[in-house]
Amino acid sequence: QTVVTQEPSLTVSPGGTVTLTCASSTGAVTVGCLPNWFQQKPGQTPRTLIYSSYNKHSWTPARFSGFLLGDKAMLTLSDVQPEDEAEYYCLLYCGRTWAFGGGTKLTVL
């Protein structure tokens, strides 16, 4: 059973940059793991930000970027805004099954 690991929490200052990571217990996260990133604010439905490693949707703010580095998938937020405070989840298809990470609670302070 695949375990996907994210930082439980991160704090960033407004205007700053922060990188969230996503690792798999099966080994290196590759493009074949089809990483997706989602944002969820309290009481709201999750919103897809990044699909297939680095692709953005039309609604994804330009300050969000997805990429692979080393053994992990990463999500970088640049010029962080107060409205970016949320829970962020990654989803991977490593090990021939889909699994979510536990989520990273991002605080903008």
Next chain:
Amino acid sequence: QVQLVQSGAEVKKPGASVQVSCKTSGYTFTTYFIHWVRQAPGHGLEWMGIINTDDGVTDSAHNFKGRLTMTRDTSTSTVYMELNGLTSGDTALYYCVREKPGGGFDFWGHGTMVSVSS
């Protein structure tokens, strides 16, 4: 516009089954997979399973094998998720979400709350 409209909230007793529907519109139904994801109160997202809306083939997470059934009706562009043997641990918000084959997740349903209580 793409829409995934889910059925309403359910309250069930332990041991019962629940069926949640996800009616899609605004695109060609059979060209996208549908996944089911749940979120227990105060917890993270949990992947449950996937249905290929073209051929009906399904796959589910290990935790749900034998308990989760997903079907689709191509005439109404609707996907159904049935979970049986409910326990209080199944109390959660259940979402359907669309995937363009190859890992392209995009639109989510609004969620269906399932409460299990004696």
